[in-house]
Amino acid sequence: MVGELPEDRAGWAVSGGGDYDNDGRADFLIGAYESDGSAAAAGAVYLVYGPASGTIDLSFADSRILGIAAGDWAGFSVGSVGDVNGDGDDDLVIGAPFAHPDGSYVGAAYLVYGPPDDGDMSLSDAARVYTGINPGDRAGFSVAGVGDINGDGRGDILVGAPNNDAGAEESGAAYLVSGNASSATLSDSLAVFVGENGDDHVGSAVDGAGDINGDGNLDLLIGADRDDYADSDAGGAYVVMGPIVGSFDLYEAEGKVIGEAADDHAGGSVAGAGDTDGDGFDDFVVGAPGNDFIDDNAGAAYLIYGGGF
Numbered sequence: 001m002v003g004e005l006p007e008d009r010a011g012w013a014v015s016g017g018g019d020y021d022n023d024g025r026a027d028f029l030i031g032a033y034e035s036d037g038s039a040a041a042a043g044a045v046y047l048v049y050g051p052a053s054g055t056i057d058l059s060f061a062d063s064r065i066l067g068i069a070a071g072d073w074a075g076f077s078v079g080s081v082g083d084v085n086g087d088g089d090d091d092l093v094i095g096a097p098f099a100h101p102d103g104s105y106v107g108a109a110y111l112v113y114g115p116p117d118d119g120d121m122s123l124s125d126a127a128r129v130y131t132g133i134n135p136g137d138r139a140g141f142s143v144a145g146v147g148d149i150n151g152d153g154r155g156d157i158l159v160g161a162p163n164n165d166a167g168a169e170e171s172g173a174a175y176l177v178s179g180n181a182s183s184a185t186l187s188d189s190l191a192v193f194v195g196e197n198g199d200d201h202v203g204s205a206v207d208g209a210g211d212i213n214g215d216g217n218l219d220l221l222i223g224a225d226r227d228d229y230a231d232s233d234a235g236g237a238y239v240v241m242g243p244i245v246g247s248f249d250l251y252e253a254e255g256k257v258i259g260e261a262a263d264d265h266a267g268g269s270v271a272g273a274g275d276t277d278g279d280g281f282d283d284f285v286v287g288a289p290g291n292d293f294i295d296d297n298a299g300a301a302y303l304i305y306g307g308g309f
Contacts, residue, residue, distance in 0.1 A: 004059045008032040010046070018080035018090035020115045021062075025050040029092060030058065031075030035067075038122065042067030043074030045094050047116055063116040065094065068124050072096040074110070081111070081145030082155035084179035085127070089114040093157050094123065095140030099131070106132030107139035109159045109177075130159060130177055131185050137161040139175075139186055146176070146208030147218045149244050150190055154179035158220060159186060160203025164195075167249060171195030172202030174222045176244060192247040193222055193240060201226035202238075202250060205270045209239060210282030212255075212306035217242030221284055222250065223267030227258065234259030235266035237286045239309055255309040257286055257302070265290040266302075273303065281306030 003010030013031030020027045028048045035044035046061035058064075067074030077095030084091045091114045099108035110126040132139030142160035149156045156179050162172040175189040186192075195202035205223030212219045220240040227236040239255030250256075259266030269287030276283045283306050291300035 002055060002057055003032055004057070005036070007034050008044075009034045010058055013075060013078045015078045015080050015092075018082075018092060018114065020047060020090055021049050022089065023049070028052065029078045029080065031078045031094070032058070033073040033076040035075070037064065037120070038066040038068065039070035042070055042072050043076065043096060045075040045078050063118055064120050065112060065116055066120055066122050067096055068122060069100065072099045074099070074123055077140060077143045079144045079157075081157055081179065082147070084111065084155050085113055086154065087113070091155075092116075093143045093145065095143040095159070096123070097138040097141040099140065101129065101131055104135040106135055106137050107141065107161060108132060109140040109143050109157065111157070128182065130157075130175070130181075132161055132164075133185055133187050134164065136163050138163045142203055142206045142223070144207045146220060149176060149218055149242065150178055152178070152180055156190070158206040158208070158222075160206045160222070161186070162201040162203040164203070166192070167194040167196065168198035170199045170201065171197060172200055172204070172224065174203040174206050176220070191244050193238070193253075194247070194249045195224060196249060196251045197228070199226050200224045204267055205237075205287070207270050207272050209272045209284050210274060212239060212282050212284065213241055213309050214281050214307065215241070220244070221270040221272065223270045223286070224250075225265040225268040227267065229256075230258045230260065231262035233263045233265055233290070234261060235264055235268065235288060237267040237270050241309065257304060259288055261292065263290045264288040275306070276303065277305055279305070279307060
């Protein structure tokens with residue numbers, strides 16, 4: 001799948017797993033955060049129905065969801081969230097870390113009910129908007145559907161805001177949002193996970209972890225790609241075990257995976273991987289794009305088996 005125009009940055013964010021046309025086959029979401037489809041760098045997300053093969057020009061995508069205002073960077077993050085509103089159709093979430101719906105650059109995450117309109121639609125028509133709290137938070141830098149955390153039968157959403165200052169300057173934060181929540185600021189979240197130290201960049205990446213410790217509760221992954229615990233900007237990722245009750249500083253998290261060396265930026269990406277080794281515990285992957293093991297900034301990804309937390 002190839003982008004429409006120069007500098008669109010198509011493929012910066014991708015997500016699969018949702019079935020938006022209810023044909024029993026998984027579909028694909030592709031973010032292009034610098035797309036000028038509605039305004040300069042407003043961003044866009046493309047929906048391509050599966051099955052797909054060969055080279056697909058995204059100008060022929062089944063749906064294109066456009067950012068609202070210039071510089072929003074909609075599509076910097078994307079995620080499938082399952083059926084949030086109970087209508088039988090899968091829904092999706094789109095991050096726009098420079099969105100400024102109230103005039104300030106707080107960032108936002110947009111919930112779009114599926115199936116999106118064929119052709120073009122605007123995020124101004126999104127079902128719900130979860131805006132950042134403070135200017136410069138960059139809410140929506142990362143987003144993910146994480147399953148039904150609060151047991152209400154609807155999928156929930158995790159939103160990263162890595163420049164949030166709640167813990168310390170740019171310590172970052174991640175917000176757990178109920179799929180049933182109305183449009184609101186992220187201060188109305190089910191839970192808030194606050195970075196330990198200044199410049200940790202908590203919320204650089206987020207995802208659902210499945211059930212890592214086998215207790216029957218869903219767990220969460222939260223990246224902090226500038227964490228200095230091991231060395232300067234070595235990075236790390238937190239494992240937050242369910243059940244999730246209330247908000248807390250991430251020094252209380254049950255598990256933490258730390259980068260190996262300075263400037264590894266571990267936690268720049270995180271992903272639940274399912275049970276890869278068949279031991280009954282879900283596993284996960286942590287990306288470290290600055291890792292130098294093979295060559296300068298060649299990068300690395302680490303598979304971590306569940307059950308040991």
